[in-house]
Amino acid sequence: MSPVRPYNKNCARRSNGVRFKIAVLSLMLIALFAEDVFCNEESQARSLFYQGNTQYRKGDFKEAVLNYQKALDSGFESGPLYYNIGNAYFKNGSLGKAILNYLRAKRFLPRDADLKSNLEYARSLIKGGAVRPERGFFARQFFKLADAFSLDKITLFTSVTYFILSLALVLFIFIKKIRRILIYITLLVSALLIVFSSVLYVQVSRTVIEKKGVIITDGTNARFEPLDEATTFFSLNEGECVTLVTSKIDWVKIKRPDGKQGWIQKRDIEAL
């Protein structure tokens, strides 16, 4: 008969402690390893970016595009990366893809003067000119404001304004002496919060709800039905920006800024 081992509370506690330490250590190791993997991948993407730049300087724009694209495929993105891809495509003669990548870059560099200039120039080369939506004065100002912030910046601004508003409300509840001033502050911050959250909504809806795309094939025919034989409704030029409405196997239903809708082949468009 084997002797019954007495239950040792201390022993159990100690083993629990060791387990906890091991768990923490392994978590730290995993975190370090993950960080290391992240760093490795990032440095690889960086190196591909610089390789792309070297090819661009040599005038080998096709190879430059390939390297930039590889950097993107590794799962990373940045404003300058999209900007350079746009330039390489432009030099390659792919106006549609150039505009597409400039528009992608705009999400990261909303106020970059170089990007603005290149995008304007590329747009000016669209055959027949780009169709722009007609907007009233206030809508124009609002969208100007919306375009001036990157998505992360406006998210942060909205959040900070919301925190300030909450703080003002807390002070309003507890300190009666300064309630009069707090009313004005609360109103002002609330107005700011409305503006910021509207901008945030517009920006998120652009990326999630109302997806945009750019025509990459010149003379794309938008048809009444998603069939090759369907009657052409209107034609689209390379570089035109449209809204994606719905898709069906090889076809996408698109909406032009003037509201006209038609079906085009998926290969003729690339989503932003």
Next chain:
Amino acid sequence: MKDLKQKLKIQSLERVFILFLIIVSVSSISLAEDISFEVTADRNKVYLGSIVRLDLNFYGTQNIPPPDLPDIEGFKWQYLGPSSRISIVNGVTSTSITYMYTLHPLRTGIFQIPPLVVHYKGRTYTSNPIQIEVEKSQFGQTSRSVEEKAYDEKLSGLEDRVFLIMEAGKKRAYINEIIPVMIKFYVRRLSVRDIQYPQFSHEGFLVDKYDKPRQYREVLSGNLYEVVEFTTNVYGIRPGQLKLGPAELKCNLLIKKSRRRRSSSFDDDFFSSDPFDDFFEHYERHPLNLTSLNIPVTITELPKEDVPAGFKGAIGDYRFYLECDPKEIKAGDPITLKMTITGEGNFKTVEAPSLGLGDGFKVYDPESKQEANRKIFEQVVIPKDDKIKEIPRIIFSFFNTKTGDYHTVAKGPIPITVRPLPKGEELRVFEAPAAPRGETGRMEILGRDIIYIKDAPGTLRRKDDFLYKNRLFIVLQFIPLLTVMGLFLFQKRRERLQRDVRYARRIRAPRKARKNLRMAHGLLAAGKPAEFYNAVFKALQEYLGDKFHLPTGGITSDVVEDLSRRNINGDILNKLKECFADCDMARYAPSSITREDMDKTYRLFGEIIDRLERIKI
């Protein structure tokens, strides 16, 4: 016993779970095994120009998504759509889905459609290969000849149902004079698709782009036609007898498929009554080339007599306006001359009127802007000194095609005031060529290209890694909301406690009672009966006083009567009475109190508070 029951319960639960797992896995396996994949073509022999229908049949499922066909050698494919079927035979349900594609042969030969591989839910399904022979159409003696015959028969009576007419606005015109050309496409009771812009031969003419085609209905010889009208302008560029057209227009005619064809020996397609069959198989597209008649047009040269001196080739009927702004300047400042030419005619021939300004002005190249029926030239001129008093007369000449003669319109002179330069200031206009960029009046043509690439990639970050999607960030957003709500409720309660004494006493009653209960327990443990009962009595007084907003000092066992009117359970009241009686007994006959009595009173006291706390008052 209880343990055994629980064990049995757990075991039975485990069995049910295992059974469930077995059922699920068996059913999923059987489902997975039931799916079969088959590819069929409606014919194995096809002629160039005809189509083959390829069906991808999946039996035993309807959830499989439509597969993307690979490139098939010798064919171009197109997806038509799905067709699903459910049939119940003797209570056995079978489902299937068919994805239909059309194959358009690209060249002759024998081609093999390789086995198609479809991956679905981790399983791979492979189809059977199919061989299709593509032949030239002329060898298809029976079917093609029948088909072509039918087609020719159908087309032969169509001249009055689909035709093209070309019209020119003028039969005689001067060189560069606008000749409007209209090409009308008429169609009656026919389905026509893919109408292309008409082409026409135009030797000796320049042709503008087509305007947006107009579509309307027109009655011609008693028949109602659908009309598509294409309009454009042409200009004769050399004199002589020229011809416009004939115009040609390409489109596709939808012709109902002959029934004979379906039952012909080559077309062994016994399709089911699938609506897709009706839609796609009963109509065929036949390319149609329509040709119009040509139009003779005589182009004559402009008269060589009486040509005005300032004539630069403008042809049409125009009016000329001149504006000058500003009219008061100092020497060296620019003046903009706005010359507007309105009217009808070929604006391409309209050039900026020549200015005879002389040496007193520095003249820059004009900028022109073309609008509908209007051309505007903006010319910047700079008076070099203050002696200049006017903008001299400006002449615009044109040839009026309506009257057949030359016209000259003169505007001006326009008086201007040129102030002398202040002392010490040099006239900038003479320095203009060397002046730095941005100098007034300097017209510099800048090159345009994209700006160079960025040297650094900036902050690289994971794709789609936006702050608004970050979970921690989202959770953080709830903190201010919850804090504000919590603090608001806390403040409201605090204010009520200060304002409403009855509420404050009721809220505090259980807390105080618990404290007193703890104290009584201490006295009980210490074996001090007198102090214990005293404490219990006081605690009861305090608790009842606070709870029912009564004066604490006057609370005795009589309070039970008062409480009975407040709808309090009789059992609690009895217990309360008992507790008061115990306290009274202990006070008047302390020697008879035992430890058990104290325990009982303590429990009673605890129970009274517990039960009263559960009652809503």
